[in-house]
Amino acid sequence: MSQGLTSDSDDSDKFEWESDGEAAPSSAPALRNLDAPGPSTLERQSSNGWANGEATSTSLVEEYVTMGFPKEMVVKGIKEIGHDDANALLELLLTYKVLGDEGALGNCSTSGCACPNVQDDDDDDLDFDNWDNDNDTGGREHNSDSSGDEDFLQEMSAKDEKINLLVGMGFSEDEANMAMTTCGVDADLCVLVDSISASWVAGDCHSRNLFDDQVMDRCFDSFGERKKARLMEERKKKRKRYGGGAHGNRSSLDGSDDEQMLLPNPMVGFNLPGYRRPSVMRMLPQQAIGPPFFYYENVARTPRGVWETISRFLYDIEPEFVDSMHLSAAARKRGYIHNLPIENRSPLLPLPPKTIFEAFPHYKKWWPSWDPRRQFNCLQTTMASAKTTERIQCLLARSSNPPPPSVQKYVIDECRKWNLVWVGKNKVAPLEPNEVEYLLGFPRDHTRGVGKTERYKSLGNSFHVDTVAYHLSVLRDMFPNGVSVLSLFTGIGGGEVALHRLGIHMRAVVSVEIGEANRRILRGWWDQTQTGTLIEIADVKSLTPDIIASYVGRFGGFDLVIGGSPCNNLAGSNRHHRDGLEGEQSSLFYHYFRILDVVKSAMARM
DNA sequence: CTCACTCGGATAGAAGTC
C-alpha cells in the first residue's frame, strides 16, 4: 500500500540554467485535489465514510489509530468534540500530543474546541506519556473508561442531531459543540441557544484556556497590553455586529482568539541581501532543534490567529515573514517557520531582477508614463480574462491621451490586480506562463506540458525559489555529501529546485503531492537534472507512522523536512471559504506537524 | 476614514469523449 514511484535516475547532473531565463524557487503547496484517488486504504476509508458521515465510529477510531494516535486518545477526542468536524478532531488530537510531549496536564483543550471551564472531568486522568507507546490497535484490554464506549457511540448520534439543528439555525459548529459541552447532551435546544448567546455577551473569553494564555504570554509578550485590550474590544464589537451569523464567528478553531501577530515592515525576515536587520539572534526552543531541519511556508496575510496557531504547533518558533519583492520583481508575502541557522546565508547568484523593466526590458516600449508600477503584485493562480483586457483597450481607445484621471485610475487598478503588462498601443495582457516561471526562479518551461490554466495555478501556488534558496543556503556547507529530503505538499518542486540551484545534491527525495500534473512536472525535472532517488506519494494522509519509519530507516533519517501546506482557506483572494486553519484544505497543516513529529521521534530512536 | 492588496472558488458554456 501507499507505494510511491521510485526513480533512480542516472542521468547527468549537468542541468544548465538558461542565461536569459534564470528563475527562482518555488515548491509550495500547489493545487491539491482532495478528491483525487489516492494510493492508500486509509484515504479510501476517509473519503467514503468520514466525509459523508456514514462511517462507523469504530472505523473512524481505527483510522486515527492508523495515523499513529493511541486509541484512548482518539475516543476521548471524539467524546469531546464529536466526529463531524474532522479537522477540529485532528487538531485536538495533535494538541493532546503536544501537551503530552510537554508533560502538561490533561485538562487543556485546543484553542476553542471545548469550553475550558466545563470539562468532562470524570475520565480525564490520561497518561499522555504512555500513549505514544500504545500502538496496539487490536485486542487491547479496555480500561475502566472504555466499557462505556458503545453507549457513548450511540449517544453521539443524538448529539450530532442537535448540533446539526443549531448549525441550521445559523450558529457555527464550534459554538454548537461548545454549548453541548457546557449544557450537556440532554439539554433542551432553547437552553443551548441561550448558552451560545450568553457566551457572546461574555466576549471571547469562553474559548481561551490556560494553555493558550501560557503559550501566548511566553511567545508573543512583545504585544502591548493596550493593543491587546483594544483588539479584544474590537472583537467584541464585531461579534455583536455580526450577530449569530454562521460566518460571523469562525474564530475558535483556527486560534483566532489569540492576538494577531504583527507583520514586520519592511518584510525582510531575519535578514535579506541588502536588508540586514541589526544583529538578530534567536534562541530556538529545545524541542525545535533538529535533526531533522525543517522548513514550513504559508501566506503571511492569514485570518487572525492562524500564524499563532501554526507557531504553537511548530515548537513555538517565531515565523520569519518575507516579502519576495525585496529579492525579485514580484511581491510575495510569506511566512516561514524553520529551525535552520540564520547566520551566513548567501543568495543565489546572479541576483534576480528587482524591477519589471529589468526583468522584461521590451515592455518599456508601450508602458505609459502614467502607469507608475515598477514591480508586480503577488503572482496568483488565475489570470485576467480576455474580456478584462479588451475592456481596457476599448476604454483607452475612446479616451484622450493621456486619459482622464478616472480612466487612469481604473486601468491602473486593473493592471495591479491582474499583473497586466503593456504589449502594444492601449493594449495590456497577462503574463505568460514562462514569464511567471522566470519571476519565481524556475527554469524556463519547467511547467510546460500541462494545460495553461494548470500552469498558472501550479506556479501561483509555488515557492519563490530565490527566497527559499536564501534560507536553505546554510545547508550547503553542512551537508557536502548531499541531503535526504522529505518534501510535503511538493507542488512543482520549488524546494527541490532551490536546493539544486544551491548546488546541494539530493541523495533522496520522498515527495508528497496530491496533484497529478505537479507530480509529472517534478518527475520531468528530476529525470533531467538529478541522480538521486525520487519517491512520489500522492496523499499526506497515507503517510502512516510505519511508512514514515520505514523511509527513515531506509535513508538513515531525513536531513530536511520541507513544505508549504495549502493556503486555500487562508488567502485573501478566497471569497468563499476563507475559513482559516480549519478549512478543508488548509487544515492539512496539521498533517505537516504530525508527520514532522513522527520523523523527529523516529530519528531520535536511531 | 480611505486605500491597497490578496499561493481562490463557483459556474455556465465550450470542447472533447464515448
Place this chain on the structure above:
DNA sequence: GACTTCTATCCGAGTGAG
C-alpha cells in the same frame, strides 16, 4: 446525444497601513 472534462468569466471581504 449523454456525459465528462476543460476553459473563460465573474464574483468581495478581511486586513492593515496611512
